[in-house]
Amino acid sequence: MADLEIPIELAQLQARVNAAFDAVAEHHRSVGVPVLEWPEEEMVRSAELMAAATAAADELRAAVEASGLVAEHGSYEFQAALMRASRAV
Template sequence: MDVPESLADLRRRYDTARKAIEAHQRAIKISVVEWSEEQQAESAALQAKWVEAAAEFQAAIEESGLEAEHGSYEVGRAIRRAAYGDDYAGE
């Protein structure tokens, strides 16, 4: 399956946004209920970027028509492979 580079780029952007949230939460090292307003605001901003990346990525997948032709599982695998190469385990 031929995956447009734009979909691979969007996949990497989505994953980067998700990893930023995870890194932020790990760095704080306290319970969420104890977060300062600044920590909560930063988390919310990161979450918003992730949601935006997810929506853009999903819209691009739908627009490509690949899922209708190949199914979502195969398209997901092909996009991960395009974004990270053949060794995309864990991505």
């Protein structure tokens, strides 16, 4: 079976989502103390990063639904192809 062709726009959106959640994780690692000990500015920054990541994920979800590719190819095959495509952009 040939690889599922993922539109570049979806691959770029997935890459953006990945980067946004990576930024959240990196911020959490960089603070250096347990979350309950974070100063207010770190809590605010974390919330901002998480809001950006969630917004990107919501945008991706809407674009995926609009594409109809999940209904056509199935969730597992589509998600695997989308992740491969997002690493190539």
